[in-house]
Amino acid sequence: MMMYLEAFLLYLLHIYHHLGISFFPSGSSYLMELHNHFFNITFISFFIFLLVLFKIVKIWSYNTSTVNLPPGPWKLPFIGNLHQIISRSLPHHRFKFLADKYGPLMYLKLGGVPYVIVSSPEIAKEIMKTHDLNFSGRPNLLLSTIWSYNATDVIFSIYGERWRQLRKICVIELLSAKRVQSFRSIREDEVTNLVKSITASEGSVVNLTQKILSTTYGITARAAFGKRSKHQEVFRSAIEEVASLLGGVCIVDLFPSIKLLQCLSRAKTKMEKLHKELDMTLQDIIDDHKSIHKEESNDEDLVDVLLKIQQENYHSQHPLTDDNIKSIIQDMFGAGTETSSEAVIWAMSAMVKNSNVMEQAQAEVRRVFDKKGYVDETELYQLIYLKSVIKETLRLYPVAPLLVPRESRERCQINGYEIPAKTRVAVNAWAIGRDPRYWVEAESFKPERFVNSPIDFKGTDFEFIPFGAGRRMCPGIAFALPNVELPLAKLLYHFDWKLPNGMKNEELDMTESFGITAGRKHDLCLIPIPRRF
Numbered sequence: 001m002m003m004y005l006e007a008f009l010l011y012l013l014h015i016y017h018h019l020g021i022s023f024f025p026s027g028s029s030y031l032m033e034l035h036n037h038f039f040n041i042t043f044i045s046f047f048i049f050l051l052v053l054f055k056i057v058k059i060w061s062y063n064t065s066t067v068n069l070p071p072g073p074w075k076l077p078f079i080g081n082l083h084q085i086i087s088r089s090l091p092h093h094r095f096k097f098l099a100d101k102y103g104p105l106m107y108l109k110l111g112g113v114p115y116v117i118v119s120s121p122e123i124a125k126e127i128m129k130t131h132d133l134n135f136s137g138r139p140n141l142l143l144s145t146i147w148s149y150n151a152t153d154v155i156f157s158i159y160g161e162r163w164r165q166l167r168k169i170c171v172i173e174l175l176s177a178k179r180v181q182s183f184r185s186i187r188e189d190e191v192t193n194l195v196k197s198i199t200a201s202e203g204s205v206v207n208l209t210q211k212i213l214s215t216t217y218g219i220t221a222r223a224a225f226g227k228r229s230k231h232q233e234v235f236r237s238a239i240e241e242v243a244s245l246l247g248g249v250c251i252v253d254l255f256p257s258i259k260l261l262q263c264l265s266r267a268k269t270k271m272e273k274l275h276k277e278l279d280m281t282l283q284d285i286i287d288d289h290k291s292i293h294k295e296e297s298n299d300e301d302l303v304d305v306l307l308k309i310q311q312e313n314y315h316s317q318h319p320l321t322d323d324n325i326k327s328i329i330q331d332m333f334g335a336g337t338e339t340s341s342e343a344v345i346w347a348m349s350a351m352v353k354n355s356n357v358m359e360q361a362q363a364e365v366r367r368v369f370d371k372k373g374y375v376d377e378t379e380l381y382q383l384i385y386l387k388s389v390i391k392e393t394l395r396l397y398p399v400a401p402l403l404v405p406r407e408s409r410e411r412c413q414i415n416g417y418e419i420p421a422k423t424r425v426a427v428n429a430w431a432i433g434r435d436p437r438y439w440v441e442a443e444s445f446k447p448e449r450f451v452n453s454p455i456d457f458k459g460t461d462f463e464f465i466p467f468g469a470g471r472r473m474c475p476g477i478a479f480a481l482p483n484v485e486l487p488l489a490k491l492l493y494h495f496d497w498k499l500p501n502g503m504k505n506e507e508l509d510m511t512e513s514f515g516i517t518a519g520r521k522h523d524l525c526l527i528p529i530p531r532r533f
């Protein structure tokens with residue numbers, strides 16, 4: 001450093017000398033020679049130093065301007081923050097713990113992948129409303145890409161024309177209020193069968209988790225394929241296996257640049273095999289449907305509707321292929337069955353644990369339906385308290401606690417911080433639903449808070465977003481609600497419930513499982529006591 005300072009001084013002397021200004025006594029040629037000689041060597045190296053310094057400053061200022069990243073914990077080389085996330089607690093719990101320290105917009109590097117974790121209603125609104133278009137991308141995940149026909153479905157598709165077309169079909173044709181209404185008799189039938197099978201187990205322990213999952217699966221299968229068929233059981237077990245694979249952390253997705261990992265991944269091989277099986281089953285179902293010509297009627301199933309659209313759009317710019325139909329049908333199962341059945345199971349668990357809530361909900365259902373003597377969908381709208389129980393359940397136990405991952409399409413600024421393009425975004429709906437700035441006694445199960453409250457899960461109240469918000473928000477709410485409300489109403493109308501082995505209600509364990517959706521870690525097993533009329 002001193003050498004460069006010296007050189008700089010000599011450089012100044014040199015300039016002064018050329019200007020005729022000298023600091024040396026006249027005739028002091030020795031000093032001037034020395035100065036000229038030294039100048040030649042040091043000036044060049046000084047020039048190089050300046051260039052290097054300029055480069056460093058440029059890189060540094062570039063980094064600090066583009067990489068004015070949101071705060072986050074320190075990172076290790078290669079694995080980034082993985083060591084702080086992989087712990088015994090679940091990712092959404094761990095993210096909340098870290099966000100309490102680093103703030104509601106937190107930057108992490110998970111393996112080789114940049115992540116932003118959102119943990120407040122205000123930042124969620126920035127992401128899913130103000131900058132929604134930019135954050136409407138989905139990351140390219142290995143297993144989901146295999147499962148969803150190279151991400152050509154609705155859930156995992158990148159944002160673009162194809163996604164818009166498929167989403168429109170879902171919203172207008174498959175999941176509209178009218179279409180959902182057309183499946184009413186299927187729902188009532190399947191839930192009546194559920195009640196019958198529980199009644200048959202009177203006095204003994206019933207695994208409610210498994211029974212509800214079968215019922216929801218049965219409803220979706222009949223809505224999608226029509227009558228029961230031999231393919232449905234194959235389809236169901238394959239779907240369950242896929243869900244368990246998608247639920248785990250796939251190391252390949254955390255180090256996308258290491259292609260060797262893909263070749264070694266056993267999950268990939270397994271997913272490819274399952275996908276092949278599912279594809280063949282779905283193709284059989286589609287071919288069966290194609291061979292039977294159906295006139296437009298009320299018993300149209302979802303495959304019929306999609307085949308009709310395929311015929312109508314045959315000559316359009318984006319015709320609907322058989323693979324598109326298969327990927328949409330898979331989405332209906334993947335996004336619609338576990339989510340709805342877990343919501344029912346969490347609501348039952350929370351009511352068993354809070355027996356005063358169970359009593360109020362039962363009193364309401366029995367008051368509304370006692371005149372009829374049975375529960376059907378016509379009077380569900382009157383169950384104000386039960387609807388509040390469902391909302392409170394989704395606040396404390398959102399079945400998709402981190403929603404579905406998004407990805408930024410371009411670089412942008414949120415709250416003064418830079419979010420680079422292709423950053424994955426996880427919105428912690430679980431943490432947001434427990435934010436004490438928005439919720440009084442946030443950790444308590446109090447459905448009354450929603451009675452007479454305008455707060456809803458339609459994506460405009462960012463403190464309550466179990467279905468997400470913005471362009472990628474869940475399009476299946478109308479389909480999901482009767483699948484949750486009807487079984488709950490029937491379970492409360494026909495039975496009282498107690499825990500096995502003399503366990504006290506407040507002792508019920510509410511630990512969540514690890515997976516793409518957060519269900520109960522342990523199945524809910526209860527003893528039904530049928531109501532005598």
Ligand code: HEM
Nearest residue numbers: 155335336339340400403404467468469472473474476480
């Ligand atoms: C209680 C039940 C359900 C919950 C809690 C739920 C929740 C969610 C969430 C959080 C997302 C991601 C939203 C986002 O990225 O902002 C989503 C997406 C989606 N859901 Fe649901 N869902 C449920 C039921 C259903 C049902 C019954 C269906 C269809 C039969 C469905 C179809 C979809 C689809 C297709 C997407 C992808 C939307 C897109 O990327 O454009 N969901 N859901």
